[in-house]
Amino acid sequence: MRYVSTRGQAHALGFSDVLLAGLARDGGLFVPESWPQMSTQDVADLAGRPYADVAFEIVRPFIGGEIPDDELRRICVSTYASFRHEAVAPLVQLAPGRWIMELFHGPTFAFKDIAMQLLARLMDHVLAKRGSRATIVGATSGDTGAAAIEAFRGRNNVDVFILFPEGRISPIQRRQMTTAEADNVHAIAVSGTFDDCQAIVKELFGNIGFRERTALAGVNSINWARILGQIVYYFTAAVALGAPGRPIAFTVPTGNFGNVFAGYAAKRMGLPVAKLVVATNVNDILARTLETGEYRVGPVTATTSPSMDIQVSSNFERLLFEVYDRDGVAVAGLMDELKRTGGFVLSQGALERVRSDFEGGRADEAETAAELSAIYRGTGFLADPHTAVGLAVARRLAEPGVPMVGLATAHAAKFPEAVTAATGVNVGVPRQLAGIMDKPERFVTLANDRAAIEAHIVHNTRAIAEKV
Numbered sequence: 001m002r003y004v005s006t007r008g009q010a011h012a013l014g015f016s017d018v019l020l021a022g023l024a025r026d027g028g029l030f031v032p033e034s035w036p037q038m039s040t041q042d043v044a045d046l047a048g049r050p051y052a053d054v055a056f057e058i059v060r061p062f063i064g065g066e067i068p069d070d071e072l073r074r075i076c077v078s079t080y081a082s083f084r085h086e087a088v089a090p091l092v093q094l095a096p097g098r099w100i101m102e103l104f105h106g107p108t109f110a111f112k113d114i115a116m117q118l119l120a121r122l123m124d125h126v127l128a129k130r131g132s133r134a135t136i137v138g139a140t141s142g143d144t145g146a147a148a149i150e151a152f153r154g155r156n157n158v159d160v161f162i163l164f165p166e167g168r169i170s171p172i173q174r175r176q177m178t179t180a181e182a183d184n185v186h187a188i189a190v191s192g193t194f195d196d197c198q199a200i201v202k203e204l205f206g207n208i209g210f211r212e213r214t215a216l217a218g219v220n221s222i223n224w225a226r227i228l229g230q231i232v233y234y235f236t237a238a239v240a241l242g243a244p245g246r247p248i249a250f251t252v253p254t255g256n257f258g259n260v261f262a263g264y265a266a267k268r269m270g271l272p273v274a275k276l277v278v279a280t281n282v283n284d285i286l287a288r289t290l291e292t293g294e295y296r297v298g299p300v301t302a303t304t305s306p307s308m309d310i311q312v313s314s315n316f317e318r319l320l321f322e323v324y325d326r327d328g329v330a331v332a333g334l335m336d337e338l339k340r341t342g343g344f345v346l347s348q349g350a351l352e353r354v355r356s357d358f359e360g361g362r363a364d365e366a367e368t369a370a371e372l373s374a375i376y377r378g379t380g381f382l383a384d385p386h387t388a389v390g391l392a393v394a395r396r397l398a399e400p401g402v403p404m405v406g407l408a409t410a411h412a413a414k415f416p417e418a419v420t421a422a423t424g425v426n427v428g429v430p431r432q433l434a435g436i437m438d439k440p441e442r443f444v445t446l447a448n449d450r451a452a453i454e455a456h457i458v459h460n461t462r463a464i465a466e467k468v
């Protein structure tokens, strides 16, 4: 299996190189050169099997033989052994034909663990085999940084540096990053905003000398392995509800388009997916694009579902590549127009193809709170605000006879204020989260200054053999 860039100008690479590279040299995102196919029988055979087994079957064809089967199987088993629920991604019924899939049973109580835990093990394995090390650098406004630190802490071949905006994330989110007891974890509070943090990370990746010297690697959702790890649960949910015998619909609270793109990948591999609902909060660039055909960046508004407060959905580029018949020049043109003018218009053919697989919708803050409350009153289930956005949008788009699965992307306890405001319920803090409130914190505070952060990374990473 080789991977090509969505912008058509970079060399095709194998899985291990794609895992470490993150972004392609031409600025594009890597996608598999073809979609592995599962027959109806292959899909049927997944029913009732342990999650790690299904993960092995789905992930295997994408590795292209670069990791031996017995090793890959061990990695899948170890990855999902770190989850608190035996089913890993259990289904809960809300009403006839309406389900949710709980994706928050990983160590940080958000769905990012499902792919990040796998990615970290795959990366450590590839680096060990090559006898090399890497430096992970990322910026976070909350969930991604915690998931990355939890996944990489204690791993031999990787040092992880996470930048977060000082004083601008919740105490729980900060403590999830600063209480990891591992020498290879470096949490950095930056005196600035999330955008400042992200800008510095971009500059670090743009500095070729620094990037090569520190063997810089990225783990944000443009890394193909993040998508790969998320394809699996679309299969486990669908077969549990009757696939391949009947099609299943999913509603996905969407920010960077990574999660819902994994659903699309499952469909391309042969899973009968009736529709994928792209659910956004008021930061609705994707819902607007589906409605009008115009992808246009607007201002970002803070909401109770902060992981979806995004106006540029990086992974949408992967879908553009597909609906433009894998024409990298066309995609590069659209991305260039986006950079110059803040938007672009999809061709009629491309828009029709997007609409044949996806439906979009948005839920504002009042609708999200009303949904949270309705779900709680109707079923006793406490949804988090991201999950509630997905459920609210799906209510308008469900079809009789087609099960609709809402992806529950975070545990309600991560967003207690919004959940309590909507339901009146005082959300308890799970034991595992409560523990971090008493642990000592370890982080440095640095100026909003690329050079200072660069120096800190150079000083602390083990990826550089000789230091001056």
Ligand SMILES: *Cc1c(COP(=O)(O)O)cnc(C)c1O
Pocket: 110, 111, 112, 143, 144, 221, 253, 254, 255, 256, 257, 258, 259, 260, 307, 308, 386, 409, 410
């Ligand atoms: C990251 C995140 C999302 C958005 O997922 P994308 O893959 O970026 O679309 C939704 N909900 C929660 C809780 C998240 O952490």
